[in-house]
Amino acid sequence: MSDRMRPPTEEQMDAALAELAGRVDWPRTPDVATAVGTTIRAFEGSPSMVAPRLSLPSRRRTLLVIAAALLALAGAALAARVVIELGAVAVEVLPGRPTALPTNVATSADLGREVSLDDAAAIAGFPAALPAALGPPDRTWVDDAQVGVAPDQVVRRIVNAWPATADVPVLPGTEAGAVLMQFEGEWEVASKELFAETNRYGEAIVEGRPAFWTTGEHELVLFAGDELIRLLVTGNVLIWQDAGFTFRLETTLGRHEAVRIAESVTPAIDVG
């Protein structure tokens, strides 16, 4: 015989929840009104003041140049976390393996508003930088991330995707073969979490400048509007900076091929 009890009826549950409303022992509410007013006045009184950054997980990050960070990663025991900042993207490397990863890969809804290339340029205020090695993209999205409290403190992003081909195999879980994200400026609007036991990472050189390379499934946290989106990355990723932009290319290709694609990107307009 089963020991399982019959669930309460809808009416019983409704009544119990209504009763519960008056009995929850909420934590005490602090009075933040004064602090909010003080902060607003400080911002309004100092137009040049930089707005507080959004609360990225790497808020307490340490700024390290890539070479130094990679040197640290090469150490035998990776006991502490290492954070690498590369323009708009922060990479956090943690010891061990992830306890959980998001299950959702990027969908078109996660990438912003789907538009034409021309519209993307008009909306973002800069043209998409395109790798000649891949030809024209078949899908384009534009989005922004609110990086400060003022309405105009946004970072715009253009994402282009190319269909899978024999030379650029499909990214697992997607229909694309390559996805290139182009972030404007230096604000940190994306972060990724790598784990020493499950990811490989290293330095790459794109047009003579240090870039970051990683393989293995990991989590990408992306700012969209004022929200965070957590995505599972299934491909290999190359991150580099050029002309005031940060680029993130995801493919299933190896480092050499990814760098070749990166180096075929037509020069972007300098926004720096």
Place this chain on the structure above:
Amino acid sequence: MVYDGRDVSDQRPVQGRPSEDAELAARARDGDVGAFEELVTRYQAVAFRVAWLVVRDRGEAEDAVQDAFVKAYFALPRFRPGAPFRPWVLRIVANEARNRGRSARRREGLAVRAAAIGSGDAAPAPEAAALERADAEVLVAALDRLPERDRMVVAYRYLLEMSESETAEALDVAPGTVKSRLSRALVRLRTEVASAATVVEVESR
């Protein structure tokens, strides 16, 4: 944090006063920070509870509420005049809290107060009061086990006593979605409660 340490949990109203809210929001949009502070005073209790329900950490919830209100002030030009202020700001609060959720140091659980013991014939016997409390604790434990989406819709509708349209606005979903999500959440909750009650029953034999 820069607050004066006062507990303002019991400040009312948690329910909105739409016409006054609209007037205060309009003044705030024109640069009257004092008017905005009044809106903060009105809604900080419910905002804090929303944030806490998401992050389950008082410190993180407090930071989230403060930052969310500052962001809301600067977002006022995008606030539709005449729209209800409370669900609009709660959506910003919930988003801000969600952005912080990952860094929360610990996760605090919902707690239940003992029922007020009245006087006279209507007062419950101590045994009955204890049973009621046990039931409530089973219920909050079951609520805690629900996925965030389900937990929040139940919390908004029942614990924070928000209307369906306010809940929809605060969750940034269609009213029909609130209905369907709530319905699914309640089915899950009923199952969770039955499961938890079974454990209690078996353990007490």
